[in-house]
Amino acid sequence: MHVIMTTDTTITPDACRGFFCTFQKADLFRRCLVLVFAAVFMAFGLAACKNDKQKTRDTIRFAVVADPHLYDTALGASGPDFESYVQDQVKMTAQSEAVFIEAARMIMEMEPKPAFLLIPGDLTKDGEEESHRLMADHLHRIKDSGIAVFVVPGNHDIDNPEAAAYGGFGSVPVYSPKAGEFADIYAPFGYDQAIYRDRHSLSYIAEPAAGLWLFAIDACRYEENTDLHVIGGLLKAETLEWLLIHLEEAREKGKTVIAMMHHGLVEHLIGHGAFIPEALIEDWDAIGRKLASAGMNVIFTGHYHTQNITRRRWDPETFIVEIQTGSLVNYPVPLRVVDFDMGKAEMDVQSLFVKDIPREQYPDEFCCFAAFAKDFSYTHKRDFAVTQLTDRYDLTPAEIEWFATMLTDATMAHFAGDEAMPIEVLLEIFDHYNSGNPDVAEIAQILISLYSDLPPQDNDAVIRLKP
Numbered sequence: 001m002h003v004i005m006t007t008d009t010t011i012t013p014d015a016c017r018g019f020f021c022t023f024q025k026a027d028l029f030r031r032c033l034v035l036v037f038a039a040v041f042m043a044f045g046l047a048a049c050k051n052d053k054q055k056t057r058d059t060i061r062f063a064v065v066a067d068p069h070l071y072d073t074a075l076g077a078s079g080p081d082f083e084s085y086v087q088d089q090v091k092m093t094a095q096s097e098a099v100f101i102e103a104a105r106m107i108m109e110m111e112p113k114p115a116f117l118l119i120p121g122d123l124t125k126d127g128e129e130e131s132h133r134l135m136a137d138h139l140h141r142i143k144d145s146g147i148a149v150f151v152v153p154g155n156h157d158i159d160n161p162e163a164a165a166y167g168g169f170g171s172v173p174v175y176s177p178k179a180g181e182f183a184d185i186y187a188p189f190g191y192d193q194a195i196y197r198d199r200h201s202l203s204y205i206a207e208p209a210a211g212l213w214l215f216a217i218d219a220c221r222y223e224e225n226t227d228l229h230v231i232g233g234l235l236k237a238e239t240l241e242w243l244l245i246h247l248e249e250a251r252e253k254g255k256t257v258i259a260m261m262h263h264g265l266v267e268h269l270i271g272h273g274a275f276i277p278e279a280l281i282e283d284w285d286a287i288g289r290k291l292a293s294a295g296m297n298v299i300f301t302g303h304y305h306t307q308n309i310t311r312r313r314w315d316p317e318t319f320i321v322e323i324q325t326g327s328l329v330n331y332p333v334p335l336r337v338v339d340f341d342m343g344k345a346e347m348d349v350q351s352l353f354v355k356d357i358p359r360e361q362y363p364d365e366f367c368c369f370a371a372f373a374k375d376f377s378y379t380h381k382r383d384f385a386v387t388q389l390t391d392r393y394d395l396t397p398a399e400i401e402w403f404a405t406m407l408t409d410a411t412m413a414h415f416a417g418d419e420a421m422p423i424e425v426l427l428e429i430f431d432h433y434n435s436g437n438p439d440v441a442e443i444a445q446i447l448i449s450l451y452s453d454l455p456p457q458d459n460d461a462v463i464r465l466k467p
């Protein structure tokens with residue numbers, strides 16, 4: 001049986017295979033509760049640390065947006081196939097350009113202005129050439145305002161067989177650029193600035209500020225696409241070796257290192273790597289440890305569409321902090337601004353949210369875009385929960401309604417970050433876990449996992465990059 005509520009891959013049942021097998025372990029429930037409470041404690045501890053922050057001359061500001069999934073609506077945004085796509089994918093595809101324009105405005109008008117912008121992949125809906133050209137036009141405007149832009153591809157962006165135009169009564173395939181064409185389109189946004197490029201992927205290394213090396217990593221598997229694109233990530237052995245060589249060089253030259261990649265490198269909730277394997281690159285734990293040992297201590301990612309920051313520590317000297325940013329086409333429509341004090345090796349990470357776009361972009365019944373975005377996510381996630389609960393569990397209609405609400409609330413909290421389980425939910429879970437019904441016990445475990453926010457805080461946090 002499968003149920004699952006999150007990620008870019010949330011909506012496709014095959015994105016969560018193995019979930020329940022993994023959750024059969026008897027001690028997991030206790031571990032989950034311990035981590036839920038540990039996360040709450042850590043959140044308070046880190047909040048207390050934020051008050052003593054001081055900016056110095058070594059501080060550089062940059063912005064991050066993730067998974068904008070821009071779609072050129074000139075390709076068509078109507079008809080049953082488009083409606084079905086939006087329903088299945090839970091992405092505000094019709095509003096994607098308006099949202100990106102507003103996010104870009106917020107970044108360009110920030111004071112002080114960011115030196116650069118990172119976009120770790122899924123630049124487009126499904127890799128349509130027209131959407132890539134449109135994205136490049138918008139990035140040129142950001143660059144012309146004095147903010148450098150660095151991108152890497154996401155799983156949706158390259159040679160995607162699902163690239164389509166919509167109109168009238170159906171959809172038709174459209175061209176999706178190959179890897180070399182992607183690098184050409186985005187040449188001004190990383191590939192022309194690269195001091196090194198990997199021969200085996202679209203990874204590169206740039207120096208966006210004096211003394212700061214950006215490792216921009218491509219772990220997408222577009223070469224394996226068939227009639228569907230490959231969702232999961234894989235870091236090729238050659239690319240890993242290339243990264244380790246240049247991390248050593250960075251260490252010898254005294255460079256500060258940051259990284260970005262589309263796919264995740266660190267688990268963001270209990271059992272993440274096992275029940276949603278496509279969220280993380282393959283062999284993520286071993287590879288993460290190697291990269292952390294070589295001096296990569298922070299990585300910016302997207303893919304999973306949630307606001308999440310997690311620190312994984314293998315030993316006191318070996319750790320990595322993954323700062324994952326939610327998608328611009330999903331609630332809560334976030335972007336991040338980072339003030340990085342390289343001298344103190346300390347990042348002050350703040351989250352901002354797109355709150356409004358032009359009125360004609362969303363239905364009249366909503367007071368504002370923020371209300372529409374929340375309702376859009378909630379409604380689609382709840383519909384999905386009802387379908388999954390109905391198809392996969394032996395529950396009464398009343399139980400389906402009740403669990404659908406619980407699961408949808410938990411998923412919304414997980415997407416927004418800094419999730420904390422309400423005490424009444426915890427008490428209900430205790431009751432259900434001991435009900436003797438294995439289906440109900442499994443759903444209780446899913447709820448615990450969705451609320452298990454691993455430390456540190458997800459939206460606003462001070463990240464120390466020294467052991």
Ligand SMILES: [Fe+2]
Pocket residue numbers: 008067069122154303304305327
């Ligand atoms: Fe995505």
